[in-house]
Amino acid sequence: FLTELDGLLKDPVELRCIGGFVVTQQYGIGRETSDIDFLWALTQTPQDNVETLAGLGTKLHRKYRLYMQHVGIATPPAGYATRMIRMFPAAPWQRLRMFAVEATDIGLLKLERNADRDREDFLRLVHAGYIDRQIFRDRYYEELRPYLLNRLSWHDKTLELWLEMAWPTQ
Numbered sequence: 001f002l003t004e005l006d007g008l009l010k011d012p013v014e015l016r017c018i019g020g021f022v023v024t025q026q027y028g029i030g031r032e033t034s035d036i037d038f039l040w041a042l043t044q045t046p047q048d049n050v051e052t053l054a055g056l057g058t059k060l061h062r063k064y065r066l067y068m069q070h071v072g073i074a075t076p077p078a079g080y081a082t083r084m085i086r087m088f089p090a091a092p093w094q095r096l097r098m099f100a101v102e103a104t105d106i107g108l109l110k111l112e113r114n115a116d117r118d119r120e121d122f123l124r125l126v127h128a129g130y131i132d133r134q135i136f137r138d139r140y141y142e143e144l145r146p147y148l149l150n151r152l153s154w155h156d157k158t159l160e161l162w163l164e165m166a167w168p169t170q
Contacts (some may be wrong), residue, residue, distance in 0.1 A: 006093035068102035077143035
């Protein structure tokens with residue numbers, strides 16, 4: 001899928017990936033997923049729109065049952081871009097570069113939505129040792145909370161519930 005996508009690109013494209021794909025492919029844990037969620041695609045030309053080339057309903061999607069999806073309603077922690085991790089550095093792609101959001105930042109991105117699969121992915125990352133309790137809490141207050149637009153008390157309560165769920169004795 002990704003090799004064929006690379007072959008369709010005209011110029012370099014950098015994807016900042018999040019979600020279940022990253023949990024599975026970068027951290028080696030998680031669940032099956034049928035999409036590659038990304039926060040940002042840095043492209044040089046409009047014809048390199050990865051959703052047009054490999055999004056839902058495209059030829060690549062029909063062939064591989066996998067598709068690219070831009071996530072535009074998530075609030076990432078302020079410093080997430082400085083902690084990105086290169087995915088598949090040995091891949092022979094000519095134009096495609098993929099970066100994973102760091103594990104704690106993935107947890108914070110999932111906290112805002114708070115769906116069942118978000119909590120499950122968060123717990124998998126915690127139990128695998130990828131997320132530290134104090135760093136998660138500190139980053140929430142320093143890098144995420146100041147940028148949330150509403151429902152701050154709801155998000156604060158969700159944070160406390162997630163901390164208790166992941167670290168019940170602390």
